Amino acid sequence: xxxxxxxxxxxxxxxxxxxxxxxxxxxxxxxxxxxxxxxxxxxxxxxxxxxxxxxxxxxxxxxxxxxxxxxxxxxxxxxxxxxxxxxxxxxxxxxxxxxxxxxxxxxxxxxxxxxxxxxxxxxxxxxxxxxxxxxxxxxxxxxxxxxxxxxxxxxxxxxxxxxxxxxxxxxxxxxxxxxxxxxxxxxxxxxxxxxxxxxxxxxxxxxxxxxxxxxxxxxxxxxxxxxxxxxxxxxxxxxxxxxxxxxxxxxxxxxxxxxxxxxxxxxxxxxxxxxxxxxxxxxxxxxxxxxxxxxxxxxxxxxxxxxxxxxxxxxxxxxxxxxxxxxxxxxxxxxxxxxxxxxxxxxxxxxxxxxxxxxxxxxxxxxxxxxxxx
Numbered sequence: 001x002x003x004x005x006x007x008x009x010x011x012x013x014x015x016x017x018x019x020x021x022x023x024x025x026x027x028x029x030x031x032x033x034x035x036x037x038x039x040x041x042x043x044x045x046x047x048x049x050x051x052x053x054x055x056x057x058x059x060x061x062x063x064x065x066x067x068x069x070x071x072x073x074x075x076x077x078x079x080x081x082x083x084x085x086x087x088x089x090x091x092x093x094x095x096x097x098x099x100x101x102x103x104x105x106x107x108x109x110x111x112x113x114x115x116x117x118x119x120x121x122x123x124x125x126x127x128x129x130x131x132x133x134x135x136x137x138x139x140x141x142x143x144x145x146x147x148x149x150x151x152x153x154x155x156x157x158x159x160x161x162x163x164x165x166x167x168x169x170x171x172x173x174x175x176x177x178x179x180x181x182x183x184x185x186x187x188x189x190x191x192x193x194x195x196x197x198x199x200x201x202x203x204x205x206x207x208x209x210x211x212x213x214x215x216x217x218x219x220x221x222x223x224x225x226x227x228x229x230x231x232x233x234x235x236x237x238x239x240x241x242x243x244x245x246x247x248x249x250x251x252x253x254x255x256x257x258x259x260x261x262x263x264x265x266x267x268x269x270x271x272x273x274x275x276x277x278x279x280x281x282x283x284x285x286x287x288x289x290x291x292x293x294x295x296x297x298x299x300x301x302x303x304x305x306x307x308x309x310x311x312x313x314x315x316x317x318x319x320x321x322x323x324x325x326x327x328x329x330x331x332x333x334x335x336x337x338x339x340x341x342x343x344x345x346x347x348x349x350x351x352x353x354x355x356x357x358x359x360x361x362x363x364x365x366x367x368x369x370x371x372x373x374x
Contacts, residue, residue: 002214003163003181005103007151010115012045012167012187013205014090015122016266020083024076025056028069034060045187046168048109048141082121088228088268089205091122092220098128100216105131105151109141109170131155143170145178152178163213165205172198181213189269189301190292203330204268225273225326225354232368233263233303234321237314250344251311252289252304253320264290264301269331272324273351274360276307277369279319284309287344287351288324291331306344308352321371325363326354 011017021044026036043059044052053066053073062069097104108115112134119125119132126132131154135141138150152159164175167187175182176197184198185205195201202208206226211217220226237253253276269291276286288305292298305322328347334340354360 002161004161005105005152005155005157005163006097006215007105007107007148007155007162007164007175007180009164009166009168009171010106010108010118011110012087013165013171013185014087014094015118016085016087018187019262019265020077020080024073024080027076028073029056029060032060032062034062046109046142046166046170048135049111049114051141078117081118084118084121085266086122087205087266089208092218093205093208094125094128096210096216096218098124102215103155103157104129105133105155107131107133107147107151109135109147111136142168142174143177145174148174148178148180152180163215165208166198169194183208183213203270206268206270206327207330222357222359223354224350225328225360227359228272228325228327230274230363230366231263231267231272231324232322233324234319234368236317237320238316250306250341251314252306253315255303255305255320255322264303269301271328271331271347273326273328273347273354274322274324275355275364275366275369276305277321278307278315281311281315281318283364283369285352285355286322287328287347288322289331293331306348308348321369323363323366323368325360326351 008014022036022038029036043055047055049070050066053069056062057064057066057069094104106115106119106129112132115132115134116126131151133147133151133154135147138146140146148162148164149159152162155162159179162180164171164180164182165185166172166175166182167185172182172184172195182198184195184201186192186195186201188194192201200212209217233255235255235258238256267290271287271289273287275283277283285308286305287308288303290301290303292301293304305320328350334343
């Protein structure tokens with residue numbers, strides 16, 4: 001299917017707003033003696049601010065109206081918009097489409113003013129979109145198709161020639177109701193079953209393949225790897241030799257996720273690679289899984305690095321520093337243990353070769369790998 005233009009959602013698709021929403025609501029609910037527990041995440045995703053306010057008031061039995069809640073939290077949000085990070089792959093995607101002159105629209109359930117404020121902190125974004133449209137410019141927000149139909153009209157494109165990229169269930173429903181092709185990038189972990197009406201469901205923007213839709217392909221993959229901005233993670237090795245060695249024959253050195261919840265939140269699950277520094281043993285090539293490991297169905301998102309070196313004993317409690325420099329693939333489930341093990345070894349071979357390239361080998365000298373706690 002060949003498309004001519006792309007319509008993107010903003011919050012949760014291009015911008016990592018989840019952490020800021022949680023911080024603001026936690027602070028707001030404290031005033032009422034209530035504790036934000038994140039259980040509304042599913043119900044809030046894709047809603048307008050006023051719809052979200054109504055959900056929170058109902059769930060927490062708050063003695064205020066949606067308007068009162070909005071008037072209290074809006075200034076709190078405005079203070080924080082400057083800190084919202086672009087999700088991994090967002091800048092790459094926008095730059096790619098802009099460079100290839102693919103018409104782009106931004107269509108969000110936020111207000112137009114709100115959208116403009118948020119994107120003003122991201123260089124080049126405003127000029128990249130020929131159309132920006134908020135829910136206050138249409139009579140009905142998503143899941144109504146109205147906002148997408150209006151975006152197509154302003155782009156001078158037939159709806160069937162538009163590709164929508166969305167993170168929320170209401171957004172996917174709106175795109176399909178508008179007669180458009182929809183790629184879902186779920187912002188709700190482990191809930192991909194809710195997105196079955198989308199034409200394609202991908203793990204993150206890093207996995208988007210424009211050529212599937214007749215758009216120019218990315219040309220930045222190098223030897224089956226995608227360079228990323230380096231990620232720095234470190235701490236004592238807490239576990240991994242049990243399941244890693246006994247079940248898989250692959251001794252992973254798992255780190256505590258304490259203090260890294262934000263890093264884990266903003267980085268998609270998947271297989272990454274880079275360099276690992278051990279305080280007493282030196283620096284080694286490494287491939288790491290970030291995510292829930294669907295085969296084992298972990299309850300929490302974890303970091304599981306595999307140091308590509310044969311160690312003759314474990315090194316629990318030793319300080320481990322990681323610099324992740326590239327991405328290999330999204331997290332996947334496997335029909336059996338053998339296919340999982342084979343894939344992990346293939347990831348290891350890809351990482352081993354890639355880390356010899358100057359593009360990646362230069363990070364072996366990163367000071368972070370050598371700074372260990374005394």
